[in-house]
Amino acid sequence: MPRRARGLRTRTAILRRSVDLASAEGLQGLTVGRLADDLGMSKSGLFAHFGSKEELQLATVEMARQIFIDQITRPALSAPKGMPRLWSIIDRWLAYIERGIFKGGCFFTAASFEFDSRRGAVRDRIAEIMREWIGVLVRALEQAQKEGHIVRDTDVTHLAFEIQSIAIGGHWASQLLDDRQSYSRSRAVMLDKLRSVATVPITSSSNNLRPA
């Protein structure tokens, strides 16, 4: 394998571990030293990849975004426009949280609250990605409305915000209250919410993503 490709593969492996660590211990606690310890690498070896704590944090945020796109938004594009695609996004997103991909629950929920009262490049990038995500939900809802799959007078911005809030609330109840029903309740509440505005049944080919 050419040296550059090997370097990329190593970088990806390091960042996947870094996303996992950050979701459990916080992005702010993520230092080059902490990550080097965890990976059994030398600090100088890691510094060759990331020159500073901020650079490492930013690269970790980009990796978390990439994982989210690869697991949720890109595969959902194979579902037909309208309710099937909207539900595919939400179903994959819920399944993803339910399977506990990240140790500390949803990476971006944890990072949002950790950085919301800070200033700087990391906070700005997290906010940008969250606006991008709300945009994905709003567009999927608008498409569903255009296809006639949800009722015409639905306020899609309000609905996108509600859907996101239910997911954040699920994270809150699971992580703080150790509430084991939390994610199944999020799923039930979200389905109820969508059914209250849907003109078509809600089913999706991605149901098999749910844990047994």
Place this chain on the structure above:
Amino acid sequence: MPRRARGLRTRTAILRRSVDLASAEGLQGLTVGRLADDLGMSKSGLFAHFGSKEELQLATVEMARQIFIDQITRPALSAPKGMPRLWSIIDRWLAYIERGIFKGGCFFTAASFEFDSRRGAVRDRIAEIMREWIGVLVRALEQAQKEGHIVRDTDVTHLAFEIQSIAIGGHWASQLLDDRQSYSRSRAVMLDKLRSVATVPITSSSNNLRPA
């Protein structure tokens, strides 16, 4: 004023400032030194009140709970049981967040996410208070159901969780995304949600709590 009463008044004044500081900068960053600096007091003077950082954090959490009870749950008891009392709680709660009583948004939302992956007495107490709060919402919803003010087959636990999620989501959009519509949207979404299960109109004498 007797010495003990003066001591209590000072303690209350210190803790009110401490709640404010913690909501803006985080409960974890709250140290006896940081608070002494902010109040222009000596560290040793403050140590007379609070022997350790954990003791200060716990006392701050108790003060935040007391403010919440004094401003929201106790005054709401003067409204008649059922929908009036339920809406009085929610309306006062929203008005409270809208007026921006705490610098950094809702104290308990910020504290919840800051401590959800830690261990110890502070996290345990925050979780306990949040369970108590969910209990307040569930009981108010059950009373409203008993009075026939909300439809009988409503799942009140799901609804309490949804209401709490919408508030947390409002905090998220306001604090992270600097979304100025965030709290008015939370209010609209919460009202819509309640109206969808209500059998009576939703009005409350506490409407005048809303900011002009």
